Amino acid sequence: MKRRAVINPLNKTSRNEFVSSSTVRILKKPKTESSVRKIFLPKSVANMLVDWKVEQDEMKEILGDEYMDYNLVMASTFGLPLGDGAIRGPLKKLIEDYNLPPVVFHSFRHSSVTYKLKLNGGDIKAVQGDSGHAQVNMVTDVYSHILDDDRRKNAELFEEAFYEKKNLDPQMHVQQENNNTAVADEVDPELLAKVLANPEMRALLNSLAKTMK
Template sequence: MASIVERRGRFCVVYSYKDKNGKRRQKWETYKTMSEAKKRKKEIEYRADIGQMIVPHCKTVKELLEEYVNLYGKEAWALSTYSSNVSMINNYIIPIIGGDKLENINTRFIEKYYQRLLRTPAVINPATGKRQSEYVTPATIRDIHKLLRNCFQQAVKWELMAKNPVIYATVPKYKSAKREIWTAETLMHALEVCEDDRLKLALNLAFSCSLRMGEMLGLTWDCVDISEEAIAESRAFIYVDKEVQRVDKAAIQELRGKDVILVFPEESKKNKTVRVLKLPKTESSIRKVFLPKSVAEMLVEWKKGQDKIKETLGDEYMDYNLVMATPFGLPIGTSSIRKALNDLIKEHDLPPVVFHSLRHTSVTYKLKLNGGDIKAVQGDSGHSQINMVTDVYSHIIDDDRRKNAELFEQAFYEKKNLDPSMHANVAGKTVELPTNVDAELLAKVLSNPEMAALLSTLAKSLESK
């Protein structure tokens, strides 16, 4: 039914359809790559076979967004992404510019829309019954910008618009809040004073395995190897291939249960959300993470305790094989973990952090310990892009930053390391240096974790070339 035609370096999907009057018409949709064109061709033929053929022919922003969600969103978005994007569309886009015609949309129009959003009252959060802020924040506008940029790009592919009006639009300045993290000393102290065994295990798993909250709560015993042999040979591991998440019931229905492995029993029929066990959002999140011996032994003891509860409760225990489960086998709610952590922080006057900060602490210290092997850390953390790991590494501990100042003070201002005749011995290898390079200073610089990580990454990138 559909065919692909190459035209001026682009790939056009060409197909026929019947309009509202039953007249047969031809439609051309343009894509940058052959793979995109093949994907769209396959989708068109599939929808035609099941009698759900939808041809983009919208005139207003609202009509474009509706087709964008149906044709693109339902295929590309995960459950949580679908819910948040549809919410943004219904709350902040359609009510304000939904009726505007596509032919009137340009970059100036989009920028004026963003400025209007800054003066628009934020909607009430249905979960809390309160507004998170008085007006729409620059952070939310940034998310709206990303969504519209992708939406109008689809419109260009569908040949509904000549160019994307959002690409060059200026977004209100947004400054991301700095996420505080615990140092290793603080974390070890927190673990020492923590009397909640469940929280203690959660903290250790998040830190040692760089886990997200949902990944930790979705971990099942069949994905854990803590046998005596594995622990003795330092090859105990967990396999992350699913997560627990609370999602909107409507989203599950709209996406026909996409990525959902199972739906846990509902706490109340009146709830609009339900807790599910689902596949991770990205393929890179599926990974094997090796366990430190101490954490593996904690899991051994945890399983013994859980097995005793199962034996006591018998059939009353709803066994979903979850590692982190309630006394009756159901998944633990994220709010329970957050509350326990907040209570620990208040009780022992610890620096305030959120649970996800432990993942950042984990990534930071793994990079510091392995000399900046970003790929290895990315394998543990499951980040889809390597720059996400390096962004997390901006959490360099202050002690390391102070070393830079100390090195400068000693080398230059105290003039202790200005002998040009010295040679450096680095990592057991003698390196001949140019006469104008201070070897002792270089050795001290290399001993600094930040500089070592940077140089190691640079060397690996050069090797790969």
């Protein structure tokens, strides 16, 4: 392992860059076509990458032939592939500085899938396209507890909207006028809208209404 000082002419900073004399990294195409994925990024992240590309192009122009261009998004100052230490070190320092839970970088993949499932209401197929899981059931097997949490929350919303309100009894009859279901004044409209936004809960309500006629 050799160490060399690298000076960044763009921001006038220097750092040590380690070059292995025994490790060889082989860059090649992914094994299958499905491994080449189209990723939809948030606008903020896309803007960061655009700015980074501008800085990277400036560095290529300054270094000339010294820059080894492998067409990498994330590369060393001289264009070489980055080792895992480039991420592991800064992440460890971030955790120590802010007293965060000890995690590995791969944990962010799980966090990403978890938040996406929460935000899109459990659309597993959409998340699968970003996560790279070969089969949908691979997502459900790993993240089924997330969906269970949402279903549990739906049950709580149903309880609060229909059974904890005054004059709302499970045995009450639902009167229908002009094909529109009349909703008691005591029901919170905003809470009811959240419940009805879930297809499973909406189907359950329709079934319940039919049995109570």
